[in-house]
Every structure is written in structure tokens, then in C-alpha cells.
Amino acid sequence: MSIDKSKITVTQFVFTIVCFIESSAVLSSFSVGISGKDSWFTMIMGYLVFLILVFVISQIMRRYPDKTLIEINNEVFGNVLGRIISVFYIWFFVTLTSLNLLDTQVFASISIMTKTPPIVLMATFMVICVWALRNGISVMTRYMTVIGLLAFAITVFAFIIAFQKFHLSNLLPPMQQKPIVYVQASHIVSTIPFGEIIVFLMLTPNVSSSSKKYGRYILIGTLLGVISMLLVAIRDIGVLGETIKYFTVPSLETQRVSSISKIFSRLEVLYTIIFTALMYSKIVVLLYAATAAIAQFFKLKTYKNISLLIAALCIVYTLNLYDSGISHGLSGMLVVPFLWSFIEYILPILTLCVILIKSKFKKEGTENDAVRVNGKRGNLSLGPSLGN
Amino acid sequence: MSAKKITRRLLSVTAVVLIIAVLGGCWDKVxxxxxxxxxxxxxxxxxxxxxxxxxxxxxxxxxxxxxxxxxxxxxxxxxxxxxxxxxxxxxxxxxxxxxxxxxxxxxxxxxxxxxxxxxxxxxxxxxxxxxxxxxxxxxxxxxxxxxxxxxxxxxxxxxxxxxxxxxxxxxxxxxxxxxxxxxxxxxxxxxxxxxxxxxxxxxxxxxxxxTSLQKPMLKEKNAQQQEKKDEGEEKSGEEEKDEKKEAEEEKSEKKNGGEIETKTLSFVGFAVFKGPYFVGEMGVAEMKGYRWLNGDVTSTRVSLSVGSGTANVNVTNAKFKKKVRLDESGKLIADFSIIADAAVLESIGIDDTDIKRYTKVLTEVMSEQIKKEIEDCLEKAKELNADVFGFLNTLYEKHPKDYKRIEEKRDEVFKNMTLITDIKITIQDTGKLKKSILEKWWNDEH
Structure with a gap:
């Protein structure tokens, strides 16, 4: 049972996922720095790997449609082990919130607000997120449709205006790098951002859908998001060419370079606007997941009372995560994908395996009960049953 | 409304104002x-x-x-x-x-x-x-x-x-x-x-x-200075001092934004770089060939000499095709074709009674001239050892395996490359005149 009783429509849910994925399109430098002009290919490969997670999540949600991730852990693994695993997830949600907050702050500090102190930026941003959060999940996701569609429209517009500087030859020749490069880049993409969809297991009980086809909703949302990501990647490669590997924010440079004569120029402001909106939509979902998870873990009646506290902790955590942007970048390429793989892929697969094993034993137990009932006339003997 | 509610509202409004001020960029005002x-x-x-x-x-x-x-x-x-x-x-x-x-x-x-x-x-x-x-x-x-x-x-x-x-x-x-x-x-x-x-x-x-106005004045000034030199006039010490003072004042005026001479700036060619290092120049003559080979020509005027006559033609709608390949011996061969339209802007001293023969002659001479411009430019690039036309890039993009074969000695391969050009220019019109009105004066000596 979700800690927030309000309901959201399927459209809001899907577009929340779209915004979640699109926000990562604008910060693609983790994988682009490795795969360079083949990053469009590694994106597709990463998405194909992610489909495994979609299958796993849909199977879990099919069996526990009205439960959040924390409750599922308790159900599947029992109270003790379930809570230990929930701690991993809570740490993951809080860290993800902090990392995305750091990305937002760094981007704003570099590009538009160079003199504003980072803590002021982060605090004001988090106040807005907490404000939305305290009004409930329906308010939080109310504008996701608008933001998602606007972001897609701006992506398409940006692609059109970049066409003058677009050279198809910059995409050639494809796949000339060592196989390990593609493996590494695909691994990064499958964990950042696709694997982060696991946070939506905290929101699925709030979706008002009779069919409960969560796997389909996640698939549609991520597919729309990945189309946007591919457009951005192809545009950036076509415009920047060999230099794409060297820029920290390639999309920003592409927007700076793009123009239609002198009338529409210096359009990086569009990118900045949509980036801020998308990062808000991502951080608010992550903050909700973290707050709701902690509230459920500690069996609180409501998550709203602790939202400001969690937000403050996230800010402090953000300030202490990395000592520099360089270590953040290196960590994102070399360390984080492995950590996230454990939480985003291994734990859910383990959860599903345990669910399947339990349900198999439960089924066998039920069959044995039926045999015993039929065998001994009138005597009911209840054998051991698992999974209750 | 209770005091608590009023306080809450006031705090909310204050928070909103502060957030708008900070996130709106007021801290970073310039x-x-x-x-x-x-x-x-x-x-x-x-x-x-x-x-x-x-x-x-x-x-x-x-x-x-x-x-x-x-x-x-x-x-x-x-x-x-x-x-x-x-x-x-x-x-x-x-x-x-x-x-x-x-x-x-x-x-x-x-x-x-x-x-x-x-x-x-x-x-x-x-x-x-x-x-x-x-x-x-x-x-x-x-x-x-x-x-x-x-x-x-x-x-x-x-x-x-x-x-x-x-x-x-x-x-x-x-x-x-x-x-x-x-x-x-x-x-x-x-x-x-x-x-x-x-x-x-x-x-x-x-x-x-x-500027075009200054050029005759400057010529005169230079001529006067040369005359003085030839006559061996010796400047007095005071004259020299005056000249020096004038030059310094001019320099300081220029620096302070005082009366600055008006000049003109001309595009005189390209500086060629290999990596970040300057290796040479391509002048105006080679520039034409460069633009042809890069397929960057939107429209251009070509001056032709046909026997004793001259013509000026405007080439437009140019379409380019560049194919690059390696032969068995590892020699780079580029097939370059141009298909374009042309219009005659000026024609003097060329027999245009038979329009078909006239256009054929012009087309042939034009093709030869463009081919020469391209070849001259390529020779210059080979001399500078700088493949500014992107033949090696095209080989890498279209035939990466072939490129890997010659990667170590790509400079040498570029120097020995062969370019096969195929130029097809069609004269679409001869302007407002079907034939020249000045025919009877062509052979007149004036």
C-alpha cells in the first residue's frame, strides 16, 4: 500500500518516465566520452539490456500490484533480510537524488549562474521540490506531460536549427573502435539512466489503472525517452564530429553553435530552460522515492513531515560526495555503473527469482494439501506452506 | 484568519520571492x-x-x-x-x-x-x-x-x-x-x-x-619619397626630429582612438595548417581549385580566353561527386565529377554564328580551365603535404579497412594520389543577347 493515497493517471505516469529519461539525454557525457561518435549505437545496446529489467519489474508488479518496493522486499525476503535490502535501495535513492542535484548545480554554476554560491542554488532548488512533494504525488506529476512534450518539441526544434551545421560524414565510419569500448559504454547507458527506472516501483501503486500493465507503461515511457535521447546524440555527433569526446556538456556546445541566420542564435538558453525543467522532474521523483521509502521503512504515517529533513540531508550529502567535478566524471564512467548494476539489476532479478521459487513451493504445497484432503477421508492435514 | 495562518502565508510569500530572486539569476547580475x-x-x-x-x-x-x-x-x-x-x-x-x-x-x-x-x-x-x-x-x-x-x-x-x-x-x-x-x-x-x-x-x-581612393595618393607619396631619395637630399636633424614626432603622435592617436586611417580588408587566400601548425598558403589562384574540390561552390564566375576572344561565364547549380578508392598497389585514386549549369555574361571576339559550336567551344575551354584550377590547387596541397580536400577522410569514412592499410604512410599516399576529373557544364543561356552585336568590330585594330 502506498504511503501516499493520491492517484495519478497512466498518462502522467508515462510522461513522468519520459521526463526522467529525457533529463539524462542532456547530460550524456559519461558514455559519450568513451564511445564518441558511436554513442548512438551504445544507447540502443544499453536500451536492449534494459529490457531485461523491464521484464523483471513487470513480473514483480504483476504479483504485487499494490505494493511499493519496500513492502515487496519485506514480503519476499521476510522482515529482517527484507529490511536489509531496503536499506540498499534507500541509500540508492538518496545517493541518486544527491548526484542529480550535483549535476544540476554544476551545470547552472558553469553555464548561467557563475557567481551564485552552490549551496544557495541547491537549497532553493530543493525547496521547490519539497514544496511539490508535500502537495502529493498527483501535484508532483501534474505538469510532467507538459514538460515532457515541451522537451521533445525543443529537441526537435534544436535538431532542425542544427541542420545547417550537421554533417552526415561525422557519423562515419560506424563501429571502428575496440569491442570493450562498446561494452563499457552500453553498460554505462544501461545503468545511467535506464536502470534508474527502478525508482518507479515506489510510484506504481499510485497509478490508477484497471489493467495494471506496468511493464507496458514503462516500455512506452522509456521508448519515447530513448527516441529523444537518440535525436540528441545524433545531432551532437553530426555537429561536433570528432570533438564530441572532448566536451563536458556536448549538447550545450551544439546549441551554442546552432542558429538560423542571426535571428535565431545563442539558443543555449532554450537548452538551459528545458534542462532545468527536466532535472526538476527527475529530482522530485527521486526525492519522493527516497522520502516515501524512508517513511515506510520506519513505519511512519506520512512522508510529508520528513521531506524537508531528507532534502536537507541530500544537500549535505551532495556537498560531500566528490571533491571535484573531475572525480565525479571519472566515477560516473568507471565506478558507479558497477555499483548501480547490483542495485538496479541483480537485486530485482534476485527478488523475482525468490518470488518464483516461493510461488512454485506454494503451488506444490497446495497440490499436496489437495492430495491429503482427498486421501484421508474428511481429515484435513495442512502441510507446510510457504509464501504466506 | 488565525495568526498561525497569516504567519505561514507571509513566510510562503517571502520564500517565493527569495526563490525567484535567486533562481532568476539576480545574484549573478551584471x-x-x-x-x-x-x-x-x-x-x-x-x-x-x-x-x-x-x-x-x-x-x-x-x-x-x-x-x-x-x-x-x-x-x-x-x-x-x-x-x-x-x-x-x-x-x-x-x-x-x-x-x-x-x-x-x-x-x-x-x-x-x-x-x-x-x-x-x-x-x-x-x-x-x-x-x-x-x-x-x-x-x-x-x-x-x-x-x-x-x-x-x-x-x-x-x-x-x-x-x-x-x-x-x-x-x-x-x-x-x-x-x-x-x-x-x-x-x-x-x-x-x-x-x-x-x-x-x-x-x-x-x-x-x-582603400581605392588612397591608392593613387599613396602612389604619389611613394613616388615623391623615391624622388627625394634619388636626388640624395639629406634631411636636416630638425626635419628628422619632426618626422619622428609626427609618427609617434600618429601611433599614440591610433592607440587612443584618435584619427585612425580608414583601410580596407581583403580576402587573399587561405592559410594551410597541418594540425595546429602553419605549413603554407594558398593564394587566390589556388583558392578557386580548392572551392571546386571541396564542392563548396554555390555560384562562381569563370573568365575564359578562347583564341583571341574572351568570355565571362557564371556557373551555378553545381553538383559534385567524390569517390575515393585504393587500388591493389595501395595508390589512392579519386574520381571527382562536377555537373553544373552556366550562363554567358560577356562574350567578345568569339564566333557565335553557330550557337551549338559556340557553346561547345565555351564548354570545352571552361572544363579545361576548371580542371587546370583543380590540378594546380592539388599540386600546391601536395607540395604542402596537407590534404585539405579530405580525400583521406573520405577513404576513412567509406572504406575504413582500406584506410587502416595505408594509415602509417598516409602522407606519402596523398602525395602520390591520382585525381580523375569529369566536368560536365551545360551552357543554359547566353544572357539577353542571342549573339554579339559587336561582331563587325572584332578584327578592327584600334
Whole structure:
């Protein structure tokens, strides 16, 4: 049972996922720095790997449609082990919130607000997120449709205006790098951002859908998001060419370079606007997941009372995560994908395996009960049953 | 309404106002009268000190631009720009040092042009490329040109029509892009080109010249000076002192934005680079071939000599095809074809009674001429060992396995490459005249 009783429509849910994925399109430098002009290919490969997670999540949600991730852990693994695993997830949600907050702050500090102190930026941003959060999940996701569609429209517009500087030859020749490069880049993409969809297991009980086809909703949302990501990647490669590997924010440079004569120029402001909106939509979902998870873990009646506290902790955590942007970048390429793989892929697969094993034993137990009932006339003997 | 509710509302409104102020960028406000808008940056070599560079910063003189005399070109008002110079190890250091003696902080977001002196290029332009790609305030799409002379001189002149070189040069390059073909090169274009397999790139070469009015006056002045020299007139000590004082005053006036001579800037070719190092030049003659080979021709005029006659033809709608392959021996062969339309603009002394024969003759001569321009340009590129046309890049993009075979010796392969050209130009019209009205005077001696 979700800690927030309000309901959201399927459209809001899907577009929340779209915004979640699109926000990562604008910060693609983790994988682009490795795969360079083949990053469009590694994106597709990463998405194909992610489909495994979609299958796993849909199977879990099919069996526990009205439960959040924390409750599922308790159900599947029992109270003790379930809570230990929930701690991993809570740490993951809080860290993800902090990392995305750091990305937002760094981007704003570099590009538009160079003199504003980072803590002021982060605090004001988090106040807005907490404000939305305290009004409930329906308010939080109310504008996701608008933001998602606007972001897609701006992506398409940006692609059109970049066409003058677009050279198809910059995409050639494809796949000339060592196989390990593609493996590494695909691994990064499958964990950042696709694997982060696991946070939506905290929101699925709030979706008002009779069919409960969560796997389909996640698939549609991520597919729309990945189309946007591919457009951005192809545009950036076509415009920047060999230099794409060297820029920290390639999309920003592409927007700076793009123009239609002198009338529409210096359009990086569009990118900045949509980036801020998308990062808000991502951080608010992550903050909700973290707050709701902690509230459920500690069996609180409501998550709203602790939202400001969690937000403050996230800010402090953000300030202490990395000592520099360089270590953040290196960590994102070399360390984080492995950590996230454990939480985003291994734990859910383990959860599903345990669910399947339990349900198999439960089924066998039920069959044995039926045999015993039929065998001994009138005597009911209840054998051991698992999974209750 | 209870006191608690009122307090809550007041706090909410205060919070909203603060959030809007912070996230709206009020903390980062920059007043217009606190910044000095840099419009051009120039870099020159210092002859006695190769470790340092002479950085020239051209800033907009807002007072002169906004005042009533700003529209006049007579020089009665202040110059529309301010020049600051500094010798330093890098452009960023120079800007920091200039900041110490100005009342406004330099603002490089609106920099229009980067001018690099030819002498500086010979040591490589790594510093310029890295600074403009790396620094957040610098924009990667800023155009870069090489000054056939010094960057300081180029940025210090006033130009006709536009107020300064930093406005003139981008305008000229944009006009050439539109009318002739792509000549404008930004820092990003240059960086992308040198990272490709051929590693070669070109940058427009611009020269400061006297205006068409000044040229006869200057000629006269030079002639007078030569006469004096020939007659062996010795200048008196006082005359020499006067001349020196005049020259110094002129220099200081120029620096302070006083009466500055109006000059013109001409596009005289391309500076060729291999990586960040300058390797040579392509003049106007080779430039034509370069544009053909790059497929950048939107429209161009070709002057033809046909026997004793001449013709001028406008070539348009050009379509290019470039195919590159390696033969079994590893020799690079490029098949290059041009299909275009042409219109006769001028025709004197060429027999045009039979229109079919006339157009055939013109087409043949035109094809030969274009082929020669292309071959001359290719020879020059081979001489400089710089594949500025991208043959090696095309081989890498279309046949990466073949490219890997010759990667180690690609320079040698480029030098020995063969170019097969196929030019098909169709004369679509002969202008408003079907044939020349001046036929009966062709053979007249005048």
C-alpha cells in the first residue's frame, strides 16, 4: 500500500518516465566520452539490456500490484533480510537524488549562474521540490506531460536549427573502435539512466489503472525517452564530429553553435530552460522515492513531515560526495555503473527469482494439501506452506 | 484568519520571492556599464621572445557608438573601438592583466573574430585553439582568420561601411559564404578538421589594404619619397626630429582612438595548417581549385580566353561527386565529377554564328580551365603535404579497412594520389543577347 493515497493517471505516469529519461539525454557525457561518435549505437545496446529489467519489474508488479518496493522486499525476503535490502535501495535513492542535484548545480554554476554560491542554488532548488512533494504525488506529476512534450518539441526544434551545421560524414565510419569500448559504454547507458527506472516501483501503486500493465507503461515511457535521447546524440555527433569526446556538456556546445541566420542564435538558453525543467522532474521523483521509502521503512504515517529533513540531508550529502567535478566524471564512467548494476539489476532479478521459487513451493504445497484432503477421508492435514 | 495562518502565508510569500530572486539569476547580475564588450581578439608573435605572445583586445567604445557623431566616418568623433595590448603567455592571462587597468571587466561572450598574425601561426596556434574551446565564456563558433601582417594592425584600422575590423570580417565572410562558397572557419570547424585522419585544415587569410581612393595618393607619396631619395637630399636633424614626432603622435592617436586611417580588408587566400601548425598558403589562384574540390561552390564566375576572344561565364547549380578508392598497389585514386549549369555574361571576339559550336567551344575551354584550377590547387596541397580536400577522410569514412592499410604512410599516399576529373557544364543561356552585336568590330585594330 502506498504511503501516499493520491492517484495519478497512466498518462502522467508515462510522461513522468519520459521526463526522467529525457533529463539524462542532456547530460550524456559519461558514455559519450568513451564511445564518441558511436554513442548512438551504445544507447540502443544499453536500451536492449534494459529490457531485461523491464521484464523483471513487470513480473514483480504483476504479483504485487499494490505494493511499493519496500513492502515487496519485506514480503519476499521476510522482515529482517527484507529490511536489509531496503536499506540498499534507500541509500540508492538518496545517493541518486544527491548526484542529480550535483549535476544540476554544476551545470547552472558553469553555464548561467557563475557567481551564485552552490549551496544557495541547491537549497532553493530543493525547496521547490519539497514544496511539490508535500502537495502529493498527483501535484508532483501534474505538469510532467507538459514538460515532457515541451522537451521533445525543443529537441526537435534544436535538431532542425542544427541542420545547417550537421554533417552526415561525422557519423562515419560506424563501429571502428575496440569491442570493450562498446561494452563499457552500453553498460554505462544501461545503468545511467535506464536502470534508474527502478525508482518507479515506489510510484506504481499510485497509478490508477484497471489493467495494471506496468511493464507496458514503462516500455512506452522509456521508448519515447530513448527516441529523444537518440535525436540528441545524433545531432551532437553530426555537429561536433570528432570533438564530441572532448566536451563536458556536448549538447550545450551544439546549441551554442546552432542558429538560423542571426535571428535565431545563442539558443543555449532554450537548452538551459528545458534542462532545468527536466532535472526538476527527475529530482522530485527521486526525492519522493527516497522520502516515501524512508517513511515506510520506519513505519511512519506520512512522508510529508520528513521531506524537508531528507532534502536537507541530500544537500549535505551532495556537498560531500566528490571533491571535484573531475572525480565525479571519472566515477560516473568507471565506478558507479558497477555499483548501480547490483542495485538496479541483480537485486530485482534476485527478488523475482525468490518470488518464483516461493510461488512454485506454494503451488506444490497446495497440490499436496489437495492430495491429503482427498486421501484421508474428511481429515484435513495442512502441510507446510510457504509464501504466506 | 488565525495568526498561525497569516504567519505561514507571509513566510510562503517571502520564500517565493527569495526563490525567484535567486533562481532568476539576480545574484549573478551584471550591469551593462560594468562590462567592456570585447569584439575582437588578436594574437601576434613577439620576435625576440617566442615564449610570449602579443595579445590585442578590441573592445567596443560604447560612448562613440551611441553618441551623435558615431554615424560619421570623418573621424571627428571618437573611434568606435578601443585597443588594448598585452604581452603574456596566454590569452586568458592577457585579459586578466588588461582587467587591472580598465574600469570595466572584459566580457568575451560577444567576441566576433579571432585574428592570428601570420608570424604567430608559424609556431602553431595550440594556445588559441585550446583557450577558445575550453573557456566557458569563449564561444566555439567564433570565426578565426589569419592576418597577412599583424593582428594588431588589422584590429586597429577603421573600415569603410562597418565601423571596425571585428564587424567587417564576419560580414565579409558571411557574404562570401552566400555568394561564392564556404570560406568561413570557426574554431570548432578547425578543431574538427585537424582531428580527422588528414589532419589538415585551412583558415581564411586576410590582408589590410589601402582603400581605392588612397591608392593613387599613396602612389604619389611613394613616388615623391623615391624622388627625394634619388636626388640624395639629406634631411636636416630638425626635419628628422619632426618626422619622428609626427609618427609617434600618429601611433599614440591610433592607440587612443584618435584619427585612425580608414583601410580596407581583403580576402587573399587561405592559410594551410597541418594540425595546429602553419605549413603554407594558398593564394587566390589556388583558392578557386580548392572551392571546386571541396564542392563548396554555390555560384562562381569563370573568365575564359578562347583564341583571341574572351568570355565571362557564371556557373551555378553545381553538383559534385567524390569517390575515393585504393587500388591493389595501395595508390589512392579519386574520381571527382562536377555537373553544373552556366550562363554567358560577356562574350567578345568569339564566333557565335553557330550557337551549338559556340557553346561547345565555351564548354570545352571552361572544363579545361576548371580542371587546370583543380590540378594546380592539388599540386600546391601536395607540395604542402596537407590534404585539405579530405580525400583521406573520405577513404576513412567509406572504406575504413582500406584506410587502416595505408594509415602509417598516409602522407606519402596523398602525395602520390591520382585525381580523375569529369566536368560536365551545360551552357543554359547566353544572357539577353542571342549573339554579339559587336561582331563587325572584332578584327578592327584600334
Amino acid at each position: 550591469e551593462l556599464n560594468a562590462i567592456s564588450i570585447i569584439t575582437g581578439i588578436g594574437v601576434d608573435a613577439i620576435p625576440d621572445n617566442p615564449d610570449l605572445m602579443n595579445v590585442t583586445i578590441q573592445s567596443a567604445n560604447v560612448k562613440a557608438l551611441s553618441g551623435p557623431a558615431s554615424g560619421g566616418g570623418g573621424g571627428d568623433g571618437e573611434a568606435p573601438f578601443i585597443i588594448n595590448e598585452e604581452q603574456s603567455k596566454s590569452i586568458s592571462e592577457a585579459i586578466t592583466q588588461i582587467e587591472r587597468r580598465t574600469s570595466r571587466s572584459p566580457f568575451t561572450h560577444h567576441n566576433q573574430i579571432i585574428v592570428v598574425g601570420k608570424d604567430y601561426c608559424k609556431n602553431g596556434i595550440q594556445s588559441v585553439v585550446d583557450t577558445f574551446l575550453r573557456e566557458d565564456e569563449m564561444r566555439v563558433e567564433t570565426s578565426i582568420v589569419v592576418a597577412d601582417g599583424t593582428a594588431r594592425e588589422m584590429l586597429s584600422v577603421k573600415t569603410e561601411i562597418e565601423k571596425s575590423a571585428s564587424q567587417w570580417i564576419p560580414g565579409m565572410l558571411a557574404s562570401l559564404n552566400y555568394n561564392v562558397g564556404k570560406v568561413d572557419v570557426s574554431v570548432l570547424d578547425f578543431a574538427s578538421q585537424i582531428l580527422k585522419p588528414s589532419g589538415a585544415a585551412v583558415i581564411p587569410l586576410i590582408k589590410v589594404e589601402d
